[in-house]
Amino acid sequence: MNVTEVKPSLPPGVRLGRVSFVWRPWLLSVTLLLAAATFLVFCVSIAVGDFPVGLPQVIATILGRGEQVDRFIIMDLRMPRALAGLVVGVALGVSGAITQSIARNPLASPDVLGITSGASAVAVFLVTVSGGTAAAIVDSVGLSAAALAGGLGTGLLVYFLAWRRGVDGFRLILIGISVSALMEAITTWLLVTADIRDVARAQAWLVGSLEDRSWGEVWTALWCGLVLLFVVSCVAFQFRPMHFGDEVAAGLGVRYTRVRAVLLLCAVLLAGVAVSAAGPVPFVALVAPQVAMRLARCPTPPMVASGLVGALLLIGSDLVARTALPVSLPVGVVTAAIGGPFLVYLLVRANLR
Amino acid sequence: MYKSQVNLSKGGPVVAQSVTEAAVGGTSRLAARGVTVGYGGRVVIDELDVAIPPGVITTIIGPNGCGKSTLLKTLSRLLKPAKGAVVLDGEDIGRLRTRDVAKKLGLLPQAPVAPEGLTVADLVARGRHPHQSWLRQWSSDDAEVVERALAMTGVSDLADRPVDALSGGQRQRVWISMTLAQGTDLLLLDEPTTYLDLAHAVDVLDLVDDLHESGCTVVMVLHDLNLATRYSDNLVVMREGSVLAQGHPRDVITAELLDEAFGLKARVIDDPVGDRPLIVPIGRTHVLPGHLPAVEP
Numbered sequence: 001m002n003v004t005e006v007k008p009s010l011p012p013g014v015r016l017g018r019v020s021f022v023w024r025p026w027l028l029s030v031t032l033l034l035a036a037a038t039f040l041v042f043c044v045s046i047a048v049g050d051f052p053v054g055l056p057q058v059i060a061t062i063l064g065r066g067e068q069v070d071r072f073i074i075m076d077l078r079m080p081r082a083l084a085g086l087v088v089g090v091a092l093g094v095s096g097a098i099t100q101s102i103a104r105n106p107l108a109s110p111d112v113l114g115i116t117s118g119a120s121a122v123a124v125f126l127v128t129v130s131g132g133t134a135a136a137i138v139d140s141v142g143l144s145a146a147a148l149a150g151g152l153g154t155g156l157l158v159y160f161l162a163w164r165r166g167v168d169g170f171r172l173i174l175i176g177i178s179v180s181a182l183m184e185a186i187t188t189w190l191l192v193t194a195d196i197r198d199v200a201r202a203q204a205w206l207v208g209s210l211e212d213r214s215w216g217e218v219w220t221a222l223w224c225g226l227v228l229l230f231v232v233s234c235v236a237f238q239f240r241p242m243h244f245g246d247e248v249a250a251g252l253g254v255r256y257t258r259v260r261a262v263l264l265l266c267a268v269l270l271a272g273v274a275v276s277a278a279g280p281v282p283f284v285a286l287v288a289p290q291v292a293m294r295l296a297r298c299p300t301p302p303m304v305a306s307g308l309v310g311a312l313l314l315i316g317s318d319l320v321a322r323t324a325l326p327v328s329l330p331v332g333v334v335t336a337a338i339g340g341p342f343l344v345y346l347l348v349r350a351n352l353r
Numbered sequence: 354m355y356k357s358q359v360n361l362s363k364g365g366p367v368v369a370q371s372v373t374e375a376a377v378g379g380t381s382r383l384a385a386r387g388v389t390v391g392y393g394g395r396v397v398i399d400e401l402d403v404a405i406p407p408g409v410i411t412t413i414i415g416p417n418g419c420g421k422s423t424l425l426k427t428l429s430r431l432l433k434p435a436k437g438a439v440v441l442d443g444e445d446i447g448r449l450r451t452r453d454v455a456k457k458l459g460l461l462p463q464a465p466v467a468p469e470g471l472t473v474a475d476l477v478a479r480g481r482h483p484h485q486s487w488l489r490q491w492s493s494d495d496a497e498v499v500e501r502a503l504a505m506t507g508v509s510d511l512a513d514r515p516v517d518a519l520s521g522g523q524r525q526r527v528w529i530s531m532t533l534a535q536g537t538d539l540l541l542l543d544e545p546t547t548y549l550d551l552a553h554a555v556d557v558l559d560l561v562d563d564l565h566e567s568g569c570t571v572v573m574v575l576h577d578l579n580l581a582t583r584y585s586d587n588l589v590v591m592r593e594g595s596v597l598a599q600g601h602p603r604d605v606i607t608a609e610l611l612d613e614a615f616g617l618k619a620r621v622i623d624d625p626v627g628d629r630p631l632i633v634p635i636g637r638t639h640v641l642p643g644h645l646p647a648v649e650p
Binding site: 010011013014015018019020021022104234237240241243244245247248250251252253254255297298299300 | 426429430431450451452453454455456458459460461462465466467468469470471474475476478479480482483485486487488489490491492493495496499500512515532535
């Protein structure tokens with residue numbers, strides 16, 4: 001090979017006054033396409049139903065115009081469900097992107113780190129154990145909030161158990177799997193010993209679903225999600241050198257323990273928001289960052305694209321669950337059925353190259 | 354694959370812009386003052402004093418487990434001493450902001466790992482992190498410095514390649530390039546030749562010497578004593594958490610010291626190709642009769 005002086009092909013930059021960033025056209029166009037696709041699926045999911053509404057009417061109504069009849073069907077009946085799907089999907093996608101980046105391992109996701117199983121165990125406990133205290137808790141804070149607390153508690157427990165002079169990816173995952181297994185054992189035990197009517201109620205909660213969302217629940221989830229995403233976007237810049245490990249990050253001036261603690265807390269809270277809004281929806285947090293990484297051709301999970309893929313997967317799955325299948329299935333069943341094969345397809349295609 | 358690297362002497366080492374006048378005057382820029390460092394109750398370094406002279410290559414050597422890497426990590430603020438302080442340009446490094454330390458001192462840990470698929474240009478560009486902010490993520494300064502760092506380490510023509518597709522020696526050059534892009538004139542390298550064969554190790558150390566020639570102060574940890582002797586102007590010899598000897602290799606490396614520090618029986622001779630001493634270890638096998646270690650009466 002000839003030794004030649006080549007001008008290094010650096011990523012081009014965009015500069016607007018004091019603001020500058022690296023120009024990555026592929027990542028930008030993939031993200032914009034994903035956003036457009038998410039909006040489209042969002043509108044379609046509102047349009048489809050027992051009383052079909054045309055797509056133009058849906059878009060007009062969302063933009064504040066539209067007729068009174070459409071407005072009722074769209075805003076009061078169908079919007080909460082679609083919006084819940086959007087919030088839950090974005091929250092799970094971003095949460096997965098953060099946990100996978102922190103653990104530097106694609107296996108890490110809120111599902112593996114015990115958040116989902118902890119929330120499920122608490123919810124099933126409250127549903128099946130018909131004691132005075134359990135009923136009182138459900139009455140005062142609601143099942144979703146109690147489950148959220150359970151998920152957060154389990155997530156933090158895993159974090160502190162995994163802590164040994166910093167957090168090691170494998171240790172975090174191993175402890176997460178162990179604690180999840182424990183929580184799942186508790187859930188199964190409760191279901192086996194419980195009254196059959198309670199079991200039916202618990203099962204309905206255990207399979208994630210977007211059905212019967214009220215505006216109140218959706219607003220809470222939406223605002224919590226927005227605040228958390230804002231915090232994540234502020235800290236994300238400091239996180240970038242952490243893909244190279246703690247020591248390199250420290251050498252580059254990052255206070256890595258603090259950045260990691262803030263981001264992991266955000267990831268746990270985002271997963272908690274998702275669980276309390278839709279129940280445990282499996283697989284979205286695991287698969288969305290991996291799909292986003294491959295679509296955007298990034299070496300690490302891109303946050304925005306991961307959130308969008310999560311939303312696309314969740315709303316799309318809900319749409320399929322409601323319409324394409326002969327029986328109406330909960331969304332959680334379909335996310336696994338669609339997301340799994342798609343990730344396998346991407347991996348196989350990468351192997352063939 | 355070895356030839357594909359850009360010949361460094363051809364472009365000539367571009368003088369690092371950050372060579373500061375603070376380096377002159379003989380005062381050390383980085384020093385440990387009475388530091389004690391330990392992990393969970395076990396003391397690894399005990400009341401250690403060391404000053405890093407400016408503008409030269411200082412290499413820390415010593416037997417396994419003597420605290421070499423611990424000292425380097427303490428000097429770079431990765432570890433916080435239980436007692437004592439590390440002083441950087443006259444200030445206690447523990448009181449400085451992490452980001453300000455990163456603007457003065459570049460650190461390359463042992464065997465760092467990049468995410469799969471990351472390109473060389475993106476990795477080296479990350480070295481600009483301490484100079485960037487949320488709004489200012491890629492200025493024209495950044496582009497210039499990264500270009501120079503790539504050229505100095507001879508990896509310009511690898512800029513588009515994924516880091517994981519490179520050979521060990523090339524990869525180490527890329528990491529050094531990232532540390533250079535940080536724009537500091539003080540570089541701390543923890544065993545930069547780990548996992549490299551001798552040819553690549555020499556290649557990387559030649560690069561380190563180029564950086565030194567361009568005005569950088571380098572502190573590194575090395576295992577290979579002969580390479581350390583050849584490439585450093587200042588050796589810090591450690592044993593059991595304290596400094597046994599410090600100075601120019603010609604003054605420091607003696608058969609007695611090697612025995613004391615490492616328990617190594619060796620002959621120290623003149624290097625036939627260099628102006629430094631050469632260490633010839635005396636094992637038990639295939640040693641000529643006259644050279645067996647003297648049995649003390």
